[in-house]
Amino acid sequence: MNQWFIVKVKYVKQLEDGSFKRLTESYLVAAMTFTDAEARIYEELGTIIRGEFHVLNIARADFHDIFHFEDSDVWYKCKVSYSSQCEDSDRAKKVTQNFLLSAGSVDEAFTRIKESLSTLMVDFEVPSISVSNIVDIFPYQEN
Numbered sequence: 001m002n003q004w005f006i007v008k009v010k011y012v013k014q015l016e017d018g019s020f021k022r023l024t025e026s027y028l029v030a031a032m033t034f035t036d037a038e039a040r041i042y043e044e045l046g047t048i049i050r051g052e053f054h055v056l057n058i059a060r061a062d063f064h065d066i067f068h069f070e071d072s073d074v075w076y077k078c079k080v081s082y083s084s085q086c087e088d089s090d091r092a093k094k095v096t097q098n099f100l101l102s103a104g105s106v107d108e109a110f111t112r113i114k115e116s117l118s119t120l121m122v123d124f125e126v127p128s129i130s131v132s133n134i135v136d137i138f139p140y141q142e143n
Contacts, residue, residue, distance in 0.1 A: 002030045002140045004061035005037035009045060011053035024056065026133045028066075028075075028100070030140035034058050044138045066137065067101035067116045075102055075132040076109040080117065082124040100132060 010024045029044070031037035037058050045053060063077075078099045083092040101116065103109035109129050117124060 002032060004063055004066075005029050005031055005034065006057075006059050006061045006134070007037055007041045007055060008057040009041065009049075009053050010056050011049050012051060014050070025135045028061060028063075028134050028137040030138065040138060061100075062098050063100045064097040065099050067099065067112065068137065069102045069112065072102040072104045072108075073136075074104065075100055075134045075137075076106065077130050077132045078109060078113045078126055079128040080113065080124050080126055082120070082122045084122070100134070100137075106131075 005028070007027050007029050008024060009027065010022065012020050013023050014020055027041060027045070029037045029040050031040050038055055041055060064080075078101060079096060080099060081094060081096045084095045085092060099113060099116075101109060101112055103112050106129050110126060113126055113129070
């Protein structure tokens with residue numbers, strides 16, 4: 001079963017004016033293990049980044065689901081809360097989940113998360129939406 005990992009990568013990029021700039025960027029990778037995530041990021045970025053790059057950190061991501069829209073490259077982290085009935089006792093339990101989606105603005109992200117979760121059978125609220133530092137996503141692909 002695949003999991004999502006956030007992989008931080010550091011490299012030197014040549015800008016259009018000829019100068020060089022050190023960048024640290026985060027990517028989201030679907031992989032089976034930490035080792036697999038590292039191998040996948042080297043495979044994916046090896047064709048994109050010229051020169052050397054170094055993996056600084058790999059961490060598990062806590063996103064419940066990811067919604068990608070083709071018209072935007074900015075990723076937003078949306079925190080969604082709803083109440084769930086506990087089976088053992090009849091008390092309501094607050095559940096909070098994180099979602100990642102692409103949008104052009106915070107307002108558009110709010111609209112898109114509402115639309116994407118409109119099929120839920122419970123009422124939910126969106127307590128926070130923030131810009132994520134994730135540059136790109138590499139989902140799992142069957143060979």
